[in-house]
Amino acid sequence: MHICFLTNEYPKKGFPHGGIGSFVQTLGRTLVQQGIEVSVVGLNYTPNDEHQLLDGVNVYRLKKSKVKGLAWFFNSKAINRKIATIHKQQPIDIAEGAELSLAFIKKVKNIKYIIRLHGGHHFFAEAENRGINTWKGFQEKRSFQKADAFIAVSQYVKTHTEKYLSYHNKPIVYLNNPVDTDFFRPIDKVVSELENKIVFVGTVCEKKGVRQLIQSFPLVKNEIPKTTLEIYGRDWLFPDGSSYIQMLKETELPQLGKTAKDIHFHGAIPFTEITEVYAKAAVCVFPSHMETFGLVALEAMAMQKAVVFTNKGPGSEIIMDGKTGFLCNPNNPSAIAEKIIWALSHKSEARQIGIKARKEVLNNFNVKILIQKNIQFYSKIISGKN
CATH class of the missing domain: 3.40.50.2000 (Glycogen Phosphorylase B;)
Incomplete structure (x- = not known):
């Protein structure tokens, strides 16, 4: 064949x-x-x-x-x-x-x-x-x-x-x-209690919910001050060639005051390095407005990470809310923040959800x-x- x-x-x-x-x-x-x-x-x-x-x-x-x-x-x-x-x-x-x-x-x-x-x-x-x-x-x-x-x-x-x-x-x-569950597998890396890294991976554009994720960040910081938002992925360009990331830096970040310094744009990374990025995450968040499937969510789940995913589109086909991950309304920054805060505040329970998440991927994806x-x-x- x-x-x-x-x-x-x-x-x-x-x-x-x-x-x-x-x-x-x-x-x-x-x-x-x-x-x-x-x-x-x-x-x-x-x-x-x-x-x-x-x-x-x-x-x-x-x-x-x-x-x-x-x-x-x-x-x-x-x-x-x-x-x-x-x-x-x-x-x-x-x-x-x-x-x-x-x-x-x-x-x-x-x-x-x-x-x-x-x-x-x-x-x-x-x-x-x-x-x-x-x-x-x-x-x-x-x-x-x-x-x-x-x-x-x-x-x-x-x-x-x-x-x-x-x-x-x-x-x-x-x-x-x-999902290649041999490649995306748990890595023994200690995530410091002082390093509450929220990780997003994907194209940085409107339909991936990055703007709402940024808007949710101050709400998370109010509850858990020592938190950072790490954004990995290629930039999206408007029809006139201007940068979506630059737009966020000019319109969204100035509204956050000192909180903005804890939001980091890393750009696109090689596929071979993505597991290292997931391994350092305390929670992985993908609040897409629309997905056809959502492979990044499953990749993070395969690494036993607590994942916050969209409740739109196929979200419920991938995650059982509160059991193998979390589903959120991607249009509501408060709803996104609520799920993140819970995961960061209940680390033991979140780890158990991560373990169940990997089992779900192994059995079905x-x-x-x-x-x-x-x-x-x-x-x-x-x-x-x-």
Whole structure:
């Protein structure tokens, strides 16, 4: 079996990547360990073509076109050409990508095409209460028409996507994103009682709830003075190119007075260092306004950390509130602060919740279990037994 993932986000040292990149890396490595051929095709971060063999995964990064107005055409042409070359050398059975990925893919005979629902344009347009971009909406509909099957990473993303897009009566299965519980495991690191670190990891943008988390921080400091807020992740840019982090520093932090000095922006960090970041946390907080799944929450849970997650979207699919973590209203800074304060004030109970959290991940989100379910679905689609 040969699986080809279509993504520009596969982790590359020295460059930031998103959740899809982390997911493909985890799944790809594990598929290789099962004796399955894995390729990744996408656009490069740098202006050149590149091929790397990373943990058995063949990663092809292609030079990105800079032709204004036609970059999509030339980029798609390059990707199609690379897929055809790989297929000729080592026949591809499955080509998989996210919602928009198949829009300009030229289908090749004997390759089955799968869309994994990570949250596409229509999904987030609804979640963020904004209009549909005509060009992106067109691409997504075209992509869905080309798919032979679909995988939903949560029940929530499946339900809300089908409000706007048809699955065209094609096979669809519900498979959570997996967590590598050997990589994300408890680290014996003593977290000082004087180091009540609140840790956020993710893209620093409005929909991740970072602004409300910052607004909750003074309420936490009033109860537990020796607390810091550590924010890790790449910056988000507004359409005019301005920085979201800079906006927070100019509009939100000045309102906090002396409290602002205990909020630290660390920027993006390599994937290999993320476990060290989680290990130093007293509590991990991800108050997203919207998620399709929420992999960072599960990664922290796998490390036996007390996690505060959003009660929106698939939050309740991942965390049992008060048992394996905490759910909060991400739009309410007081509600976020309440959960953080409880976790920091009840360290023994929070540790027990962390232990239960890891057990939950091991039983339901472990890559060793989910890899077999993915392979079974791939096999079913390849054989045509729907």
